[in-house]
Amino acid sequence: MAGRISFLLGDGLRDLEVADPTMTVLNYLRLVERRTGTKEGCAEGDCGACTVVLGEIAGGRLAYRPVNSCIQFLPALDGKQLITVEDIGSPSGELHPVQQAMVECHGSQCGFCTPGFVMSLFALFHQPGRPDRARIDDWLAGNLCRCTGYGPIIAAAGRMKDIAASDRFDSREQDTIAALHRLSAAPAREVEAGDGRRWFAPRRVDELADLLLRYPEATLLAGGTDVGLWVTKQQRRLDPVIHVGEVEELRRLEIGPEGFEIGAAVTYDRLLEPLGADYPDFGELLRRLGSTQIRACGTMGGNIANGSPIGDSPPPLIALGARLALRRGAERREMPLEDYFLAYGKQDRRPGEFVESIRLPRRDPARRFACYKISKRFDQDITACLGAFNLKLEDGKVADIRICYGGMAATPKRALECEEALIGRPWTKATVLAGQAALRRDYTPISDMRASKAYRALVAEKLLLKFFHETAGAGPATRVLEAARPAHA
Numbered sequence: 001m002a003g004r005i006s007f008l009l010g011d012g013l014r015d016l017e018v019a020d021p022t023m024t025v026l027n028y029l030r031l032v033e034r035r036t037g038t039k040e041g042c043a044e045g046d047c048g049a050c051t052v053v054l055g056e057i058a059g060g061r062l063a064y065r066p067v068n069s070c071i072q073f074l075p076a077l078d079g080k081q082l083i084t085v086e087d088i089g090s091p092s093g094e095l096h097p098v099q100q101a102m103v104e105c106h107g108s109q110c111g112f113c114t115p116g117f118v119m120s121l122f123a124l125f126h127q128p129g130r131p132d133r134a135r136i137d138d139w140l141a142g143n144l145c146r147c148t149g150y151g152p153i154i155a156a157a158g159r160m161k162d163i164a165a166s167d168r169f170d171s172r173e174q175d176t177i178a179a180l181h182r183l184s185a186a187p188a189r190e191v192e193a194g195d196g197r198r199w200f201a202p203r204r205v206d207e208l209a210d211l212l213l214r215y216p217e218a219t220l221l222a223g224g225t226d227v228g229l230w231v232t233k234q235q236r237r238l239d240p241v242i243h244v245g246e247v248e249e250l251r252r253l254e255i256g257p258e259g260f261e262i263g264a265a266v267t268y269d270r271l272l273e274p275l276g277a278d279y280p281d282f283g284e285l286l287r288r289l290g291s292t293q294i295r296a297c298g299t300m301g302g303n304i305a306n307g308s309p310i311g312d313s314p315p316p317l318i319a320l321g322a323r324l325a326l327r328r329g330a331e332r333r334e335m336p337l338e339d340y341f342l343a344y345g346k347q348d349r350r351p352g353e354f355v356e357s358i359r360l361p362r363r364d365p366a367r368r369f370a371c372y373k374i375s376k377r378f379d380q381d382i383t384a385c386l387g388a389f390n391l392k393l394e395d396g397k398v399a400d401i402r403i404c405y406g407g408m409a410a411t412p413k414r415a416l417e418c419e420e421a422l423i424g425r426p427w428t429k430a431t432v433l434a435g436q437a438a439l440r441r442d443y444t445p446i447s448d449m450r451a452s453k454a455y456r457a458l459v460a461e462k463l464l465l466k467f468f469h470e471t472a473g474a475g476p477a478t479r480v481l482e483a484a485r486p487a488h489a
């Protein structure tokens with residue numbers, strides 16, 4: 001029957017009629033299930049108080065990911081396992097090893113953030129291996145605490161696997177997998193909610209293409225880390241919604257000798273390692289994009305499609321010569337990514353068209369690539385200025401260079417004047433000075449709450465200089481993290 005979705009809440013089956021297709025998972029938990037352990041802090045994915053864990057089958061095993069329930073919509077739970085802080089202790093009242101570690105390390109004072117931390121740590125508990133300090137810091141960057149301070153919580157993260165190496169979720173893994181298989185045998189492809197609004201969750205790309213021709217006005221939803229806020233912050237009423245997150249072809253990540261083919265619905269957490277192996281700076285950039293919760297849901301397809309001038313992936317992708325594959329009905333076209341961004345809020349995408357994939361070349365040992373993100377905070381912050389550089393030197397001269405900045409114009413934009421000023425000239429400080437002067441012709445940045453136009457213009461010039469120092473060996477490279485230094489620097 002249209003309108004029903006099924007998922008596991010802890011171990012219990014839920015088979016529901018959806019009243020409101022954009023009800024958040026957080027509101028569902030607190031208002032319908034009356035599970036008030038999960039808290040609301042910001043309602044925009046920033047604080048982590050609402051963190052819950054989603055379980056899905058991946059490669060025959062159960063994979064647990066922490067997500068922000070405040071910006072995830074209820075129908076996206078179809079076929080998955082949702083675990084909240086109420087689920088993790090034993091039925092007889094024993095604490096989960098994560099909770100026990102928090103108690104032993106004094107990891108909670110007012111307690112408002114605690115369920116979110118506990119759920120992030122629960123997901124970390126289920127990752128392979130013992131987390132080291134760097135991994136713990138990264139993992140918890142999306143959880144804010146105002147009173148305990150992070151020391152005791154980080155200590156609890158280090159201690160949890162000493163208390164127990166596995167838990168009852170591990171013991172039940174095969175039963176949970178079997179239950180999820182039963183649910184996914186009959187996925188809800190179409191939900192007509194109680195309020196008359198429609199939610200579509202196609203499984204194949206041809207279905208998606210047909211649906212978008214029928215409903216060209218539909219809102220496409222991938223990870224919801226932008227779209228979720230249209231509902232929670234802008235109170236927008238979306239109808240219909242087409243969820244692309246379950247489309248098999250769009251979830252594919254193919255890595256061949258020629259390049260990466262990244263399906264539009266591939267989440268950042270799957271990209272970080274393979275992209276980082278070829279392009280360490282790209283990996284480092286993705287490590288700082290949002291938080292573990294945001295990277296578990298957010299996609300590069302969504303980052304490009306939203307057309308933001310401060311999205312983090314377009315500048316490095318453009319510098320690396322990425323191409324975008326678009327589809328409308330049976331018609332496919334491909335373009336250099338920079339051609340997709342036409343003006344502020346305007347992209348080269350026709351009604352009924354969607355982003356299918358992003359194509360990116362493998363690392364060319366003859367080229368040097370670097371990118372630098374400047375933001376007020378190191379982790380989980382929106383970019384003020386981002387510079388990406390891809391250089392080919394021959395006999396000490398610039399044979400080719402592609403430069404792209406974010407945050408400097410109404411779209412992510414190549415620095416064509418600067419490139420022209422550099423190509424064919426020796427890779428020296430004098431050439432870089434000419435490049436810096438050209439950057440002033442390339443961009444007229446604006447002032448906003450993230451940075452003034454003067455700051456943006458200056459930092460863009462300094463990033464070019466930094467790239468020169470790192471590639472010419474003319475001075476020490478400055479990186480916040482030693483591990484983030486490119487292998488070739």
Ligand SMILES: Cc1cc2nc3c(=O)[nH]c(=O)nc-3n(C[C@H](O)[C@H](O)[C@H](O)COP(=O)(O)OP(=O)(O)OC[C@H]3O[C@@H](n4cnc5c(N)ncnc54)[C@H](O)[C@@H]3O)c2cc1C
Pocket residue numbers: 044045046219220221222223224225226227228244264265288289290291294297298299300301302303304305306310311312313353354355356380381382383
């Ligand atoms: C707390 C927080 C921190 C963040 N930090 C960063 C950050 O550091 N850097 C950064 O760049 N961004 C950041 N973001 C923004 C966001 O996470 C990214 O833009 C993300 O890549 C969006 O992907 P998504 O899958 O969630 O997109 P969604 O929210 O699902 O969709 C985004 C847009 O893309 C469209 N869309 C989605 N898929 C397709 C498709 N296949 N074809 C056509 N259109 C499509 C949607 O209709 C919508 O317009 C942050 C967001 C939050 C909430």
Ligand code: FES
Pocket residue numbers: 039040041042043044045046047048049050051068069070071
């Ligand atoms: S309530 Fe702050 S991240 Fe969800």
Ligand code: FES
Pocket residue numbers: 107108109110111112113114144145146147148149
């Ligand atoms: S214990 Fe109070 S906010 Fe973390």
